[in-house]
Amino acid sequence: MNTLGTPGLPIREYLLVGLTAAVVTFLLVGLVRVLAVRFGAVAWPRGRDVHVTPTPRWGGLAMYGGVLGGVAVAGQLPALRLAFAYSSEVIGAIVAAGLLVLVGALDDRFELDAITKLAGQATAAGVLVLFGVQWAVFWVPWGGGATSAGSALVLSQEQGVLLTVVLTVALVNGMNFVDGLDGLAAGIGCVAASATCLFSLGLLYNAGNDPNAYTPALIAALLAGVCFGFLPHNFNPARIFMGDSGSMLIGIMLAAATTTASGRIPFASTDGKDVVGLLAPLIVLAAVVFVPLLDLLMAVVRRTRAGTSPFSPDKMHLHHRLLEIGHSQRRAVLLIYLWSGVLAFGAVALAVTDDTALVLWGVGFGLLLAVLASAVPRLRVRSSTDRVSPRR
Incomplete structure (x- = not known):
C-alpha cells in the first residue's frame, strides 16, 4: 500500500469532523452528568469495582451527541457529504449506535439482564447489515494459482451476515468488558479509531480518492473525536463514567468502521514476495481490536471453566491483573494504551x-x-521482599 500524501484527500475535513465531535462531547458531559444524578443513573461501589465513591453514568449519551454533531458538520462539507450520497453505511452506523446507546442507558439505570443486552446487541448488528455494513470477502493464503500469493474468499449472503453479527457482538462485549478503569475504554477506543482512520485514509489513497471509500474513515474519525472529547472527564479520577451506553457505542462504531474498511481492501493478484503487504490490511483490522477481544476471550474461558455464566462479572480482567502486580490505576491505563497503540x-x-x-x-x-x-x-516488589527476608 502506498504512503499517504496526495493533495486530493479530504484530510482537513476529517480533522474538522473529529474536532467537532470532540468539542460537542466535551461540552455535553456537564449536562449529562446532572441528568444522570437527577434520574439515578449512578454507579455505586460494588465488591468487584475499583472506584470507591458514587459516580454518575450515562457518558455515552454525551458521546452520541458528539457523533450527531460531527455528522451534522460532515453533511455540510462538499467532500464528506458524498459519503452519504454514495452509501447508506454511515447512516446505518448512526442508527445502530443510537439503538445500543438506548439499551446501554437503560442498563446503566435499571441493570438489564445479560440476555436482554445480548438481544439488543444482535439487533444493532442486524441494523448494520440492513444498511449494507457487512463482511463479503476476505483474503486467504491459499489458492490463486502459481503466480499468486493467495486469493479472495467470497462469502455467501448468509455467511456474510453471520460473520458480521458474530464479530460485531464480540467487539461490543469486548469493549464492555474492558471498561473497568477510569479512562480505559475511552483511551482504547481513541487509539483504535485513530489507527483505523489512518488505515482507511491509506485505502482511500489507493482508491484514487473514490467517494465510495470515504465511509470507514468518517466513522473512525467520529469515534476518535468523541472518545478524545470524553477522556478529560473520565481519566482518573473520573467525574463521570461512560457506562454501557458509551462502551457499547464504541464497540458498534469500531465494528462498523473495520467492517466497512474490509470491504475496500484491494485483493489484486500479487506474487509471493508481497504476502506481508497483502496481509497488512487484515493485520490492521485484527490489531485495533486485539486488546478488548483478548480480554473477552480470556473472561469467557475463565468463567466457563469455573462453571459460571460467560457474562457473570469478576475481578480478573487484564486491568485488574495490572493492579494486582503493583501498578496504580493511571499507570495500568497508560500501559494498556501503550500495548494497544x-x-x-x-x-x-x-x-x-x-x-x-x-x-x-x-x-x-x-x-x-x-x-x-x-x-x-x-x-520492585520481589526486590523489596528479598531485602527483608532473613538469610538461612
Missing part, C-alpha cells in the same frame, strides 16, 4: 509503508518496552 499503529505502518523490516523492528522494540514497563512493579 504499538499493535494498532504498528499494523498501520506495515500497511502504508514499504520498509517492512523497519516496521517490524519498531513494533518489536515497542512490545519489549511494554513488557518491561508492565513487569517493573513485580520486580
Whole structure:
C-alpha cells in the first residue's frame, strides 16, 4: 500500500469532523452528568469495582451527541457529504449506535439482564447489515494459482451476515468488558479509531480518492473525536463514567468502521514476495481490536471453566491483573494504551509503508518496552521482599 500524501484527500475535513465531535462531547458531559444524578443513573461501589465513591453514568449519551454533531458538520462539507450520497453505511452506523446507546442507558439505570443486552446487541448488528455494513470477502493464503500469493474468499449472503453479527457482538462485549478503569475504554477506543482512520485514509489513497471509500474513515474519525472529547472527564479520577451506553457505542462504531474498511481492501493478484503487504490490511483490522477481544476471550474461558455464566462479572480482567502486580490505576491505563497503540499503529505502518523490516523492528522494540514497563512493579516488589527476608 502506498504512503499517504496526495493533495486530493479530504484530510482537513476529517480533522474538522473529529474536532467537532470532540468539542460537542466535551461540552455535553456537564449536562449529562446532572441528568444522570437527577434520574439515578449512578454507579455505586460494588465488591468487584475499583472506584470507591458514587459516580454518575450515562457518558455515552454525551458521546452520541458528539457523533450527531460531527455528522451534522460532515453533511455540510462538499467532500464528506458524498459519503452519504454514495452509501447508506454511515447512516446505518448512526442508527445502530443510537439503538445500543438506548439499551446501554437503560442498563446503566435499571441493570438489564445479560440476555436482554445480548438481544439488543444482535439487533444493532442486524441494523448494520440492513444498511449494507457487512463482511463479503476476505483474503486467504491459499489458492490463486502459481503466480499468486493467495486469493479472495467470497462469502455467501448468509455467511456474510453471520460473520458480521458474530464479530460485531464480540467487539461490543469486548469493549464492555474492558471498561473497568477510569479512562480505559475511552483511551482504547481513541487509539483504535485513530489507527483505523489512518488505515482507511491509506485505502482511500489507493482508491484514487473514490467517494465510495470515504465511509470507514468518517466513522473512525467520529469515534476518535468523541472518545478524545470524553477522556478529560473520565481519566482518573473520573467525574463521570461512560457506562454501557458509551462502551457499547464504541464497540458498534469500531465494528462498523473495520467492517466497512474490509470491504475496500484491494485483493489484486500479487506474487509471493508481497504476502506481508497483502496481509497488512487484515493485520490492521485484527490489531485495533486485539486488546478488548483478548480480554473477552480470556473472561469467557475463565468463567466457563469455573462453571459460571460467560457474562457473570469478576475481578480478573487484564486491568485488574495490572493492579494486582503493583501498578496504580493511571499507570495500568497508560500501559494498556501503550500495548494497544504499538499493535494498532504498528499494523498501520506495515500497511502504508514499504520498509517492512523497519516496521517490524519498531513494533518489536515497542512490545519489549511494554513488557518491561508492565513487569517493573513485580520486580520492585520481589526486590523489596528479598531485602527483608532473613538469610538461612
